[in-house]
Amino acid sequence: MMTRVLIVDDDPVQLRLTSEVARRAGFTPVTADGGDEALRLLRGSPGFGAVILDLVMPDRDGMAVMEAMARDSITAPVIIQTAHSSLETVVSAMRQGAVDFFVKPVAPERLIVSLRNALKLDALETVVRSERNRRAGTLGLDDIVTRSPALHRVLTLSQKAAKSQIPVLIEGETGTGKELIARVIQGMSDRATKPFVTVNCSAIPANLIESTLFGHKKGAFTGAVADHVGKFAEAHGGTLFLDEIGELPPEAQAKLLRALQEGEIEPVGAARPERVNVRVISATNRRLLGLAQTGEFREDLYYRLNVFPIYLPPLRERAEDIEPLAAHFIARFAAEAGKRIAGLSAPALELLRGYNWPGNIRQLENAVYRAIVLSDGGYLELADFPQIVAQERGRDETLKLTEQLPAPSAPVHIDAVRSRRESEAKDSIPDRFLDARGEVAPLPDLERELIAFALKHYGGRMSKVARALKIGRSTLYRKLRDYGLEDGVESDAA
Structure with a gap:
């Protein structure tokens, strides 16, 4: 699925010409013949990569469209086209948020450059905004990078889950982004900005699970030299995310069930229980129902956690997301590394789309990070993903790519080594x-x-x-x- 670009102009000839330029450059043009229709499309069909906007239109002019976009928090970058311009008009448009400004007619290649720049700017702004929202505990639907109908269904369920306090169970393979969905649920709820506490149940020693979750009192056991606040108490007023809940030991499962039913926890060594106000979201990469049926997981706890189930599909079942996710990671890691990397070459994108990603989004993120660190070019090429090439096309193809890179035919002393470019x-x-x-x-x-x-x-x-x-x-x-x-x-x- 190609990036959609909204083109807004009341001149049908200009609308057709601009659409054809965008189409030839690899974008999917969507047209509107006025400001009102443009806003209807932007509100009803989010996900436009950029907007090419005429300033002078009879129903609602370009300035009014940008004002409405700002009010509605529609963040798509805007490129202005107009038949007449003045310095005052240019300044007003830029203050309103336009990223570029053209006087008609504009050379097609100049328009393509502007579109691609706008998309890269939007990707970087998305990275910055998402990180800021994650830190503030206000992640929302706009912070999720996706084009997949399957994930849109997940986000719709997440929006519904955010409106209540019932427990949510997120099931999905490792690396699919279960914690991110949990943060989105919290960020859209009335607990936004409150504590979001994460516990990986598989990473805590069995003898410390109860103390970690519920806390302990001084002297409760050898080594308990002071009172310890557990994760439930840390999350009071906010959300507790229990990752890999299927790994929880049976004795801890019983205490967790009571905490969910009664809203009370009992720290190890405490004389009486303590009240807590916590919204619990749990996640697992195993079929929790199967564990309940085999007796490895308490059946009553399973039904208590599974009040609102959400299944997060693996990346191989939402291949539409590979390209936008890769672009998102490239924008983030290239900025962090101080490199100007424009994106993926066509062969590299084809490689990533054809791979089945057993490690899901986490594996894609790591692959892009490695490629960014090692790359010296303006694009990420096939040779920048040797591990993916090896798994997808075999060792021989990887050796061919390696042989294409300059390499000394015999040992060379370190003082005599030339740079690759030299x-x-x-x-x-x-x-x-x-x-x-x-x-x-x-x-x-x-x-x-x-x-x-x-x-x-x-x-x-x-x-x-x-x-x-x-x-x-x-x-x-x-x-x-x-x-x-x-x-x-x-x-x-x-």
């Missing part, structure tokens, strides 16, 4: 002016190769490419069009 440059000098037949290559071919190299070298940053080649931006755009290099343009940042 090595590539020196090795290519003797024959770069010759074609496949050994003849001197035509000048246009060399110019095209030089421009393509400059685009890759500067990560598609047009201002730097133009300055390095000592040509004007308009000349560079014309040459890109003449040589069919428009698809290599990813960023127009200076």
Whole structure:
């Protein structure tokens, strides 16, 4: 599923032209012939990657549309198009939140650059907003990166669960994001901003489970030199997330059942129980009903926890999410590493889409992180995912990719090692002016190769490419069009 772009213009010819430019660039255009229809689409069908908005329209102008978007917390980046402009108009649009501004007619390649920049900006803003909301305990539906109908159903259930205090059980494989869904439920409930306490039941020694959950009093057992507040008490007023609940020992299950039924906990060594106000969300990567049927898990506790069940499907069953999740992780990790990485190459995206991801989203996140750390290019390529290539296509294909990378044929002393970029440059000098037949290559071919190299070298940053080649931006755009290099343009940042 390609990224959707909303195009708003009351001129049908301009609407058709802009839609065709977006379609050829790999986007899915959705059109609106006025501001009112645009707002209806934005409110009723969230998930637009960007909005190309005409300023002057009869029913509701572009400024009014942006004002309404701000009121409704619709965060899609807006690119303004208008037939007439003034400095005052430009300043007003930018203050209202527009990320770019064009006077019609705009060159198609310039519009494509702007769209791609807007999408990268939106991805990074999403990362920042989600992290801020996670820390504040106010995660919501807009913070979940998804295009999958299956996950939209999960989010609908989560929204309903947030309106009540009943226990929720989230079932799903390891790495599918169960804790994230629990945080979303809390963030949409009246317990938002209150404590969200996580307990991994499989990571706590069996003899410390009760003390960890319910606390203990000084002298309750050897080593209890002071009172200890348990996780239930820590979560008072908020939410307690019990991960891997199926690993809870039987004796702790009985105490948990009482805490859920009575709203009371009994710290180890305490003389009387204590009241707690806690909303419990539990999660498991095992079929809890199966454990209850075999006697490994208390059946009465199972039914108490399973009041509102939510099943989180694995990543292989929502392949639509692989591309947006990868883009989300690239934006986050590239920013953290200080690298300008535009995205995935087409072969790399095809590889990730075809893989079955046994480790789910956590595995995808780790794979992208590793690729970002090791990559020196403007895109993540197949060679940046050797472990996925090895599992998906076999060891021989991985060796082929490795062989394509420059490597010394014999041991080289550390003082004599050349950098990869230096090595590539020196090795290519003797024959770069010759074609496949050994003849001197035509000048246009060399110019095209030089421009393509400059685009890759500067990560598609047009201002730097133009300055390095000592040509004007308009000349560079014309040459890109003449040589069919428009698809290599990813960023127009200076």
